[in-house]
Amino acid sequence: MLAQTAIRTAQPRHFVPPMRNPRPAAGAFARGEGAESLQQSLPLMGATMSYPRNTEIFGEDEPSDYLYKVVSGSVRTYKILSDGRRQIGGFYLPGDVFGLESADEHSFSAEAITDTKLLVVKRSAVAALASRDAGIARELFDLTGRELRRMQERVLLLVKSAQERVASFLLEMAERASAGNIVELPMSRQDIADYLGLTIETVSRTLSGLESAAAIEVPTSRRIVLRNRPALNRLNG
């Protein structure tokens, strides 16, 4: 399973006004003097599109002509397995880019989890820019490499126990979408289960267990408060 591609850029993540140029990623990596950056170029090459909650962004069988950058909202990519189960490839939050890994066709479908605005850019436009600008090419390469490492982390996660997977998931989300120790989850328990390769019941039970152990609090089902990060990190392995 898998995240199509999730690149987090050093950008403000919450309530980014649509259509405003993101500032260049700070210190992402060295680039040749005077070269454009992907951060700057993307908004100029694409259009912002809105997707209501639970609507499809693209289907698994469709040609993959675009790259997507989340402006606001949240996205899940997924694949329906032959036995009917759904495997979630990845969750994408504001600042994340997805679609990088696609070949000619998407290997996953993508849906908006919440109302979402995306910056949509033609792959060919990015490719053309990259072929003229080595800095941009390098940036693309680095983004993909970063996504690759992220996917490797995912593989490490999936061989662990249910408790470890849930703890790791919470820590990952805390890193990506938290204000302090409060994690706001845009996705349902079913989404989490399909991401972690567990059942919804196991996810729910594990969260209850962590709450009993005073590692977290669950004031509402979509809000998790991390009470004991060291304990979660221990579980994380």
Place this chain on the structure above:
Amino acid sequence: MLAQTAIRTAQPRHFVPPMRNPRPAAGAFARGEGAESLQQSLPLMGATMSYPRNTEIFGEDEPSDYLYKVVSGSVRTYKILSDGRRQIGGFYLPGDVFGLESADEHSFSAEAITDTKLLVVKRSAVAALASRDAGIARELFDLTGRELRRMQERVLLLVKSAQERVASFLLEMAERASAGNIVELPMSRQDIADYLGLTIETVSRTLSGLESAAAIEVPTSRRIVLRNRPALNRLNG
């Protein structure tokens, strides 16, 4: 955990004589006229090194200054988890490139499974070439994207049952290292178990089960004959 990076190139895979220039990948993708290809350039930039069976190629904590291409033999990358378990990132066979995903430091260790010859190339040399040649840059990007898709397949694999994982593994190896329906496995049962996130006992039992079901034959522990691919594919999901 995970495969550092495994790119299969359209090259002859068995007994490639060391230090002989591989022919350019046939039809891997379009490149600008007259541009060099990575396939051609790599051997000119690096050196071939030999590693006896079970020796370390690099350690997890070491700086990652090189890319590696398997000339002959086989390699495993792995990571030791905090609980002492070993997770195998990937297996690399002749023609595969690994090390692409690394950041400043390796996230995995690498060992020769069998006596192995590797083409070792400085990352900086490849990067320099890529910055001058958009075709090379594109090639690198494509290689990484391919590896990303491969890792996604891996994630899909790991959420399945033991039987599905083993069946998928056999099919994967058949594609990569088989002569017809005979698969020669360079790695031990323990390696396979650590790759699939199972125990050695479960792998062994599952293979025995597949043999009872007449899907495979196991004449020796390192040789598997695929007797019923459709059945394996069904298990594969």
Place this chain on the structure above:
DNA sequence: CGATGCGTTGATAACTTTCAAATTTAGTGG
């Protein structure tokens, strides 16, 4: 021939899923 490493097989325990039901939350219409 005995030791050692690897693989297989068996019995039991631990963990996760499955099936079912209760409870809470969210959405809709009045």
Place this chain on the structure above:
DNA sequence: CCACTAAATTTGAAAGTTATCAACGCATCG
């Protein structure tokens, strides 16, 4: 804003799968 209905989440009990612990077989090597 409240009531009602549907959906989501949580919890319980039983079944299924995989891991663990243990023993055995087989091959290689000295």
